[in-house]
Amino acid sequence: MSVLFSHESADAPSIGPSDPLSLLNACMIERRQPNTIGVRLRGGAQRDPVSEQDAVALSLRPSTIHSITEAKMNTSKPVPPAGNGARLEQSELESMALDTLVDGVWVLNMQGEVQYHNAIATAMEQLYWQRGGKTGTMAEMVMAPDKLAQLLRMGHAFSEYHLFKDIEGQEDESGQSIGLEMQVLRNPRGTASGISLHARDLSREWGREQFLQDRHVELEQAYARLKETQMQLLQSEKMASIGQLAAGVAHEINNPIGYVHSNLGTLQNYSRGLLLLLEAYDRLSAALPESARHLVEPIDEIKSRFDYPFLQQDLPQLVEESREGIERVKKIVLDLRDFSHSGESEQEEWVLVDVHRGLESTLNIVWNEIKYKAEVRRDFGELSTIECLPSQLNQVFLNLLVNAGQAISHQGEIGISTRQIGDEVCVSISDTGAGMTPDKLQRIFDPFFTTKPVGQGTGLGLSLSYGIVQKHGGRIEVESTPGKGSSFHVYLPIRRSKI
Numbered sequence: 006m007s008v009l010f011s012h013e014s015a016d017a018p019s020i021g022p023s024d025p026l027s028l029l030n031a032c033m034i035e036r037r038q039p040n041t042i043g044v045r046l047r048g049g050a051q052r053d054p055v056s057e058q059d060a061v062a063l064s065l066r067p068s069t070i071h072s073i074t075e076a077k078m079n080t081s082k083p084v085p086p087a088g089n090g091a092r093l094e095q096s097e098l099e100s101m102a103l104d105t106l107v108d109g110v111w112v113l114n115m116q117g118e119v120q121y122h123n124a125i126a127t128a129m130e131q132l133y134w135q136r137g138g139k140t141g142t143m144a145e146m147v148m149a150p151d152k153l154a155q156l157l158r159m160g161h162a163f164s165e166y167h168l169f170k171d172i173e174g175q176e177d178e179s180g181q182s183i184g185l186e187m188q189v190l191r192n193p194r195g196t197a198s199g200i201s202l203h204a205r206d207l208s209r210e211w212g213r214e215q216f217l218q219d220r221h222v223e224l225e226q227a228y229a230r231l232k233e234t235q236m237q238l239l240q241s242e243k244m245a246s247i248g249q250l251a252a253g254v255a256h257e258i259n260n261p262i263g264y265v266h267s268n269l270g271t272l273q274n275y276s277r278g279l280l281l282l283l284e285a286y287d288r289l290s291a292a293l294p295e296s297a298r299h300l301v302e303p304i305d306e307i308k309s310r311f312d313y314p315f316l317q318q319d320l321p322q323l324v325e326e327s328r329e330g331i332e333r334v335k336k337i338v339l340d341l342r343d344f345s346h347s348g349e350s351e352q353e354e355w356v357l358v359d360v361h362r363g364l365e366s367t368l369n370i371v372w373n374e375i376k377y378k379a380e381v382r383r384d385f386g387e388l389s390t391i392e393c394l395p396s397q398l399n400q401v402f403l404n405l406l407v408n409a410g411q412a413i414s415h416q417g418e419i420g421i422s423t424r425q426i427g428d429e430v431c432v433s434i435s436d437t438g439a440g441m442t443p444d445k446l447q448r449i450f451d452p453f454f455t456t457k458p459v460g461q462g463t464g465l466g467l468s469l470s471y472g473i474v475q476k477h478g479g480r481i482e483v484e485s486t487p488g489k490g491s492s493f494h495v496y497l498p499i500r501r502s503k504i
Contacts, residue, residue, distance in 0.1 A: 103123040107209075109126035110122065110125075110203055112190075120199070125204075129204060132170055136164060161188050162187045166204075168183060182206075186202070187203075259335070269324065269327050272324055273321075276320050290304065356395065360391060360423060363399045368421075371407055374407060378414075378416055379436070380417075381420075391497055392500050394476075398473070398477070401473050404466035405434040405470065408436075409435070409436035411438075412490070413436055413438040417438060420434070425499075429479075430499060432497070436490045437489070440490050441491060451468065480495075481493060
């Protein structure tokens, strides 16, 4: 830092280099460059060359220099240059420390005269003070004789004020709220010897409090989201475990169902043979002469006892119905096994698939979920086979059908339609359920977002479906009207892109 001086008179008295406060009283400081201080001596006063330490002492705030009272200037002690190794006195250290505070500090004598005020206090003195609908200077609002007399009677007081640069404070956006604490100072004998004022910026405290409240709300919301996500993850983990269990159960059930199905086929053939044999015996019995009728009477009694004509008609139907039932169970088990292994997409190959067959297979899986409250209407068009990962595509249909069923609270309708549009096929699944509002519609494909109660949905179904359709190079479009229902349109290319 460099220091520049200009003198108004060569005959001015000299000022000692170790008296910076007297120098401040006699000098006018000018800032010419960032690291240069110019000093013009009032009345032509001369001084010795200024050391860098004295220059630092001069680099005080202009507002502080301007507001230092004559009493303080006369009573302050000179600050020795730090470069000379001299120790600063305690009062000077205290004064320097108080000047670094962000709060305003005043010390008054018993007559209400300011003996000390720090830099922030000086700045506050330049503002207008407002309280209780009244506005004025600090001297008028705080240091008036009646207010100081009341303080002396009480010993301690606290008030809130609003400070403005403009006397029309209501239009001043730079105003700040402060809390002013006033305390009577007493000496060890208990005699009142002065008054201290301490002003702190309440705006900063309110800001910190508001910040903490906002953070508290954010933390509560984050905790709620984490808790919900944890529940959804637990539900998802449970469903994954159930899927693995279902795959094992389906595999174990498939074996006995296989031989039951096979045995029923054999039984059907055997029963047909036995019935043909019995028909031959009937023809032979009818051809016997009357003299030999007594030989077939025991057989006729047995036929009568077991209602042979009804048994002859019902037995083939029973076997046929049993075969149809076991074939349905076998199909359900196979479909369940396919869905349980749908996560093994790394080993799955892209194949040409009939979309209608996949839809029927999926309906077979979810039928118990929707058969009691929804009527399914099919409107299938003619489609080409498409190249896809069949188990993953069936998972998309499963999620959409389950959601459609759950959207219907009592009785409704689920529509499934298919169309081929150029090089794409479109599968539309609609329902007459509750529908969705626009804000929910924007988030339905977000992971873990669900409109269902906790435990009834993981919020992953549509998100996974969206990813699967994108993997196939397709897209999903949604239409929904609250109170009328929703429609999901899945567009899939007939042949996947090789890129």
